[in-house]
Amino acid sequence: MGAAAAAHLPVMVDRVLELLAPALSPPGAVLVDATLGRAGHASALLAAHPGLSLIGIDADAAAIAESRRLLAPFSGRATLVQAVYDELPRILAEAGRAVVQAVLFDLGVSSPQLDDPGRGFAYAQDAPLDMRMNQASQLTAAEVLNTYPADKLARVLRDYGEERFARRIADAIVAERARAPFATTSQLVEIVRHSIPAAARRTGGNPAKRTFQALRIEVNGELDALERALPAALDAIAVGGRIVTLAYHSLEDRAVKRELAARSADTTPPGLPVSLDQARPRFRLLTRGAERPSAAEVAVNPRAASARLRAAERIRAAA
Ligand SMILES: C[S@@+](CC[C@H](N)C(=O)[O-])C[C@H]1O[C@@H](n2cnc3c(N)ncnc32)[C@H](O)[C@@H]1O
Numbered sequence: 291m292g293a294a295a296a297a298h299l300p301v302m303v304d305r306v307l308e309l310l311a312p313a314l315s316p317p318g319a320v321l322v323d324a325t326l327g328r329a330g331h332a333s334a335l336l337a338a339h340p341g342l343s344l345i346g347i348d349a350d351a352a353a354i355a356e357s358r359r360l361l362a363p364f365s366g367r368a369t370l371v372q373a374v375y376d377e378l379p380r381i382l383a384e385a386g387r388a389v390v391q392a393v394l395f396d397l398g399v400s401s402p403q404l405d406d407p408g409r410g411f412a413y414a415q416d417a418p419l420d421m422r423m424n425q426a427s428q429l430t431a432a433e434v435l436n437t438y439p440a441d442k443l444a445r446v447l448r449d450y451g452e453e454r455f456a457r458r459i460a461d462a463i464v465a466e467r468a469r470a471p472f473a474t475t476s477q478l479v480e481i482v483r484h485s486i487p488a489a490a491r492r493t494g495g496n497p498a499k500r501t502f503q504a505l506r507i508e509v510n511g512e513l514d515a516l517e518r519a520l521p522a523a524l525d526a527i528a529v530g531g532r533i534v535t536l537a538y539h540s541l542e543d544r545a546v547k548r549e550l551a552a553r554s555a556d557t558t559p560p561g562l563p564v565s566l567d568q569a570r571p572r573f574r575l576l577t578r579g580a581e582r583p584s585a586a587e588v589a590v591n592p593r594a595a596s597a598r599l600r601a602a603e604r605i606r607a608a609a
Contacts (some may be wrong), residue, residue, distance in 0.1 A: 294339045301587075301597045322382075325348060326347060332368070344367070345365070347370075347381060348370075349424040349522075352402070376518035392533065409422075416474055416476040417475045424510075432472050450507040452540070455487075462484065478497075478501065531604050533550075547580070550575060561592065580596065581598070
C-alpha cells in the first residue's frame with residue numbers, strides 16, 4: 291500500500307468496531323463521533339450498522355466538508371457539525387437527543403492536517419506557523435511564539451510537550467524573536483535544534499517534536515477542551531452505551547484514564563459494610579489499561595504507533 295493510502299487509515303478500526311458493536315446494533319442507535327476527521331471510523335461504523343445514526347463533530351471546516359462528501363452514501367443518517375467537541379451538550383440539545391448509545395474520541399491531529407503544508411502542524415515541512423484546527427479561531431503558533439513571556443512559553447513546553455529543555459528553548463525563542471519574529475516552522479525547528487545539548491540531539495527522533503506538540507495543544511486549548519468534553523460525553527451515554535477513546539500522547543491518555551477510573555469506581559466511604567446505592571459505579575471498564583495497535587497495523591500505518599485505546603460501558607443510570 292502506498293504512503294498516501296496508509297495515511298488515511300482509521301486507527302485500530304477493527305477493535306473500535308468490536309467494542310462499539312453491542313451498543314450500536316439495536317435499531318435507532320445514535321453514535322457521536324466527536325473527532326470526525328475524514329470519517330474513517332464513522333463510515334466503517336455506519337456500514338456495519340444499517341440502523342445507526344451519526345452525529346459527527348470536528349473543529350476543522352475542511353474535515354467537515356470532506357466528510358460530507360465521503361459520507362454521501364449515508365447522508366440520511368449523518369448530521370455533521372463544525373464545532374469544538376466541548377460544545378457537545380449544545381449539539382445534542384439542538385439534535386433533540388438527551389442520550390446517545392456511543393461516543394468515539396480519536397484525539398489529536400488528522401493525517402490530512404499533518405500532510406497539508408499550509409497548516410503548520412508538521413516539523414518535517416516548512417510552513418507558516420499556524421497549527422489552528424479551527425481556522426476561524428484567533429490564536430496561532432506564531433502568535434504564541436512572538437508574544438508569550440519566557441516563563442509562560444517554558445511552562446507550555448514543559449506541561450504540554452514534557453520537554454526537558456523547556457527553559458533553554460523558551461529563552462532561545464525570546465532571544466531570536468527580538469532579531470526577527472517567528473513566521474515559519476523551519477525557523478522554529480532550527481532554534482529548538484540549537485538550544486538543546488548535542489548529546490540529546492542524537493536520541494529520540496526530531497528534537498522539535500515535543501515543542502510542536504506543546505504549541506499545538508496550547509493553540510487549540512486541547513487538554514482543556516478534552517477535560518470539559520469527557521464528562522459531558524459520559525453523562526450523555528445511555529445505560530448499555532459505550533465510549534471508546536484513542537489518545538496519542540500521555541497527557542491526553544492520562545486525562546481519559548482519570549475520568550474513566552473515577553466513573554467506574556465505587557465511592558462508598560471505606561468502613562461501610564455494604565456499597566451505598568448512589569455510590570456504586572456508573573461505568574465498567576472494557577479495556578485492561580490502554581490497548582495498543584498490533585505490530586502489523588503499525589507496519590502499514592506508522593502514525594498508529596503511539597495510539598492508546600480505552601473503552602467503558604455505562605452500567606447504571608445517573609443517580
Ligand atoms: C485523528 S483525527 C480523527 C480521524 C478520524 N477518526 C478518521 O477516521 O478519519 C482527529 C480530528 O479531531 C479534530 N479535533 C481535534 N481536537 C478537536 C476538538 N477539540 N474539537 C473538535 N474536533 C477536534 C481534528 O480537527 C481532526 O480532524
